[in-house]
Amino acid sequence: xxxxxxxxxxxxxxxxxxxxxxxxxxxxxxxxxxxxxxxxxxxxxxxxxxxxxxxxxxxxxxxxxxxxxxxxxxxxxxxxxxxxxxxxxxxxxxxxxxxxxxxxxxxxxxxxxxxxxxxxxxxxxxxxxxxxxxxxxxxxxxxxxxxxxxxxxxxxxxxxxxxxxxxxxxxxxxxxxxxxxxxxxxxxxxxxxxxxxxxxxxxxxxxxxxxxxxxxxxxxxxxxxxxxxxxxxxxxxxxxxxxxxxxxxxxxxxxxxxxxxxxxxxxxxx
Amino acid sequence: xxxxxxxxxxxxxxxxxxxxxxxxxxxxxxxxxxxxxxxxxxxxxxxxxxxxxxxxxxxxxxxxxxxxxxxxxxxxxxxxxxxxxxxxxxxxxxxxxxxxxxxxxxxxxxxxxxxxxxxxxxxxxxxxxxxxxxxxxxxxxxxxxxxxxxxxxxxxxxxxxxxxxxxxxxxxxxxxxxxxxxxxxxxxxxxxxxxxxx
Numbered sequence: 001x002x003x004x005x006x007x008x009x010x011x012x013x014x015x016x017x018x019x020x021x022x023x024x025x026x027x028x029x030x031x032x033x034x035x036x037x038x039x040x041x042x043x044x045x046x047x048x049x050x051x052x053x054x055x056x057x058x059x060x061x062x063x064x065x066x067x068x069x070x071x072x073x074x075x076x077x078x079x080x081x082x083x084x085x086x087x088x089x090x091x092x093x094x095x096x097x098x099x100x101x102x103x104x105x106x107x108x109x110x111x112x113x114x115x116x117x118x119x120x121x122x123x124x125x126x127x128x129x130x131x132x133x134x135x136x137x138x139x140x141x142x143x144x145x146x147x148x149x150x151x152x153x154x155x156x157x158x159x160x161x162x163x164x165x166x167x168x169x170x171x172x173x174x175x176x177x178x179x180x181x182x183x184x185x186x187x188x189x190x191x192x193x194x195x196x197x198x199x200x201x202x203x204x205x206x207x208x209x210x211x212x213x214x215x216x217x218x219x220x221x222x223x224x225x226x227x228x229x230x231x232x233x234x235x236x237x238x239x240x241x242x243x244x245x246x247x248x249x250x251x252x253x254x255x256x257x258x259x260x261x262x263x264x265x266x267x268x269x270x
Numbered sequence: 271x272x273x274x275x276x277x278x279x280x281x282x283x284x285x286x287x288x289x290x291x292x293x294x295x296x297x298x299x300x301x302x303x304x305x306x307x308x309x310x311x312x313x314x315x316x317x318x319x320x321x322x323x324x325x326x327x328x329x330x331x332x333x334x335x336x337x338x339x340x341x342x343x344x345x346x347x348x349x350x351x352x353x354x355x356x357x358x359x360x361x362x363x364x365x366x367x368x369x370x371x372x373x374x375x376x377x378x379x380x381x382x383x384x385x386x387x388x389x390x391x392x393x394x395x396x397x398x399x400x401x402x403x404x405x406x407x408x409x410x411x412x413x414x415x416x417x418x419x420x421x422x423x424x425x426x427x428x429x430x431x432x433x434x435x436x437x438x439x440x441x442x443x444x445x446x447x448x449x450x451x452x453x454x455x456x457x458x459x460x461x462x463x464x465x466x467x468x
Contacts, residue, residue, distance in 0.1 A: 124376075150375045150393045157374035200392055200410075202372055 002033075002110040005117050005244065006135035008159065010151030012122030014143045015179040018215060020119040021049040022226040022234070023139070026241020028083035029226075032114040035074065038088035039131040040121040041096065047087050050077060051222025061089035064101040070108055079227065084113070094127035106134045115244070124158055132159045137173045139244075140203060143180045144192040149200055156201065175206035177240060182211045186255045194255065207240035209233050210254040278306050280334070285311025292320055299324045308332050365401065373397065373411060384417065393427050406446075419450035421461050432456055 007020045017040075024036035037060065038046040047053050058073035063086075070086075077083040086109075089096070109116045120131040132138065138159055142152045156174060165172050178194055185191040198205055212233035218225040225234040226241070232254060239249045281302050285291050291309075295302075307328040309317065321328045365383025373379060373387070375394030384401035391397060395411035402417035409422050412429040424430060424442035431437070432449050433456075441447070441458045448461040 146393070153375035153392050154394060157377050160374075200390075202390075 002113045002116050003137060004106060004110070004135050005115060005137045005139060006120055006132050006159075007117060007139045007141060008120045008128070008132065008152075008155050009122065009141040009148070010124060010153075010155035011143075011148045014141050014148050015209075016122070016141050017045045017049055017119055018219060018225075019139065019141050019177060019179065019209075019237070020117055021046060022224045022237035023241045023244060024115075024117050025050075025077070025080060025083055025224050026226050026238050027115050027117075027245055028077070028080040029238075030242060030245050030247075031082065032245055033082050033084075033112070034115040034117065035084040035086060035109055035113045036117045036119065037086045037109070038119050039127060040119060041088045041127060042090065042093045043121070044088040044090050046119050047085065048222060049219050049224060050083075050085055051079075052077065052085055052087075053222065056087045059087040059089045060105070061092050061096050064105055065096065070105075079223075094121070094125065094130075097127060097130045099130065099133060102130055103134060124155060128155070129158065129162055132163050132172075134164055135159070135172055136165065137175070139175050139177055139206065140201070141177045141179050142197060142201070144178060144186070144194070144197060146192070149192070149197060153201060156203065174203040176201060176203050177206060178208045180211045181208055181254055183255050205251075206243050207236055207251075208254050209236040209240075279304065280308060281305045282308045282310065282334075285309050285317070288314065288316055291317065295320070295324060295326070299326060302326060308334070375411075391428075409442075415449075419448055421446060421448050423447060 007016050007023075009016045017038075020036055024034050027034040036046060036050070038044045039060075040046075041061070044059075047056050052075050055075050058068045060073070062068040063070055063073045074084045074086055077085060106116065118131050118135065121127040140152050140156060142148045159172055159174070160166055163172050176198065178197060181194075182191055186193060194205070194208060210232045212225065212231055214228060214231050215225050215233055218228065224237075225231050226237045228234045236252070236254060239252065242249045283291070303326065305327070307321070307326055309328055309330050311331075313330045366386065367381055367383060368386045368388070369379070370388040372389045373391040373395035375392055378396040378398065379385070379387075380398045382400055385397070385399045385403050387397070387403075387405045388407070390407040391405065391409045391411040391413070393410040396413075397403070397405075397411070398414040400416045403413070403415040403420040403422070405422040407423075409424040409428045409430070413420070413422070413424075414431050416433055420432060422442065423444070423446050424439045426439060426443065428439050428442070429436075430439055430442065433451055435456060437449060437456060437458070442449075446461040448459050450457055
């Protein structure tokens with residue numbers, strides 16, 4: 001049976017979808033069968049980040065409502081055979097979701113995959129509640145800024161009261177990903193420091209991702225940053241993916257700012 | 271204006287006759303060198319000279335609102351309330367609730383009675399209590415308390431109303447504070463030190 005992991009944040013634009021795409025691919029590259037599901041009905045993005053835009057024929061709503069087989073709707077990634085993708089509907093809205101159908105869908109995904117990663121929509125409306133309903137674990141993505149942290153705090157609160165696992169008396173394990181850390185700003189004290197964030201949210205950390213300008217380009221081209229060997233953010237995602245798979249990986253300090261020799265030389269002349 | 275705040279140890283002495291006073295201090299002045307001695311009685315030159323010779327700090331006839339008096343006042347208040355609503359007072363007394371739960375954004379804890387919270391209140395979280403409230407960790411959220419007193423440490427983000435009056439959280443930072451209503455005025459003191467004056 002697979003493990004269902006919801007990627008949540010509360011606030012929009014903090015990097016949920018990027019995280020989903022990269023960690024999904026990271027898990028697949030670690031020889032585990034993984035499916036990423038876009039739950040953002042009406043605003044799908046995950047297909048673009050994975051470079052699968054042109055291959056979406058059927059989406060989740062077709063599977064749930066129109067009797068299309070799951071095999072037909074699942075799209076295999078070009079990059080890794082272990083990674084599949086289930087698209088969200090672009091034409092419908094969140095009201096088409098209902099617990100019974102989602103439960104059925106997730107149960108059948110659980111049979112075929114080791115990890116089912118659900119990309120939650122921003123906000124805390126019904127679409128979000130349906131995403132977390134059947135989650136076993138959650139990855140909480142925050143940016144080091146107060147508004148993101150407050151929204152995540154709210155999202156965690158809803159997860160802790162409305163998910164099926166919690167209603168059955170179990171707990172949903174939550175792990176924190178701090179995204180878009182700008183080491184220079186942290187050192188100058190302009191950005192919230194990770195210890196404070198962990199204090200406020202009080203859930204365990206699973207990884208920190210430094211800000212990386214390459215991510216924008218990687219997203220636009222549909223090649224997740226995890227494929228880039230020399231990107232710090234890509235490597236950070238790789239480590240998180242390994243940790244999700246249950247491996248012990250040492251934490252790397254991404255907050256202390258190190259300039260390479262070349263950058264220092266450039267700094268002198270600029 | 272320049273102000274300084276001190277905490278000091280105080281010895282209060284009744285002065286009945288000078289001889290007894292001097293013989294007492296001859297024996298024990300060494301213990302009271304760092305004390306402020308309050309002498310209740312008739313001011314006289316012999317005593318002043320004696321105190322100066324022993325290098326003791328002293329002041330004559332200063333009335334302090336002592337613990338005892340305050341307790342008495344509380345007892346009086348309670349008695350009055352007891353007369354008015356005996357059942358209600360009993361109810362809040364037996365209604366202490368102890369919680370160790372992180373209050374997250376969007377969560378509201380509403381309690382009829384007293385609350386001891388052993389975790390933090392995050393920004394956007396809210397607590398409404400009509401009895402006494404004690405929070406042992408930092409408060410970033412909003413607090414409504416109508417009880418005898420409340421104890422907490424708050425950050426600059428917190429929004430705190432005590433008996434419907436907004437408490438300036440600039441006074442609640444960096445330490446555990448006790449907020450109480452004395453003679454219709456909100457008094458904020460550090461909860462960790464003894465109350466004392468110089």
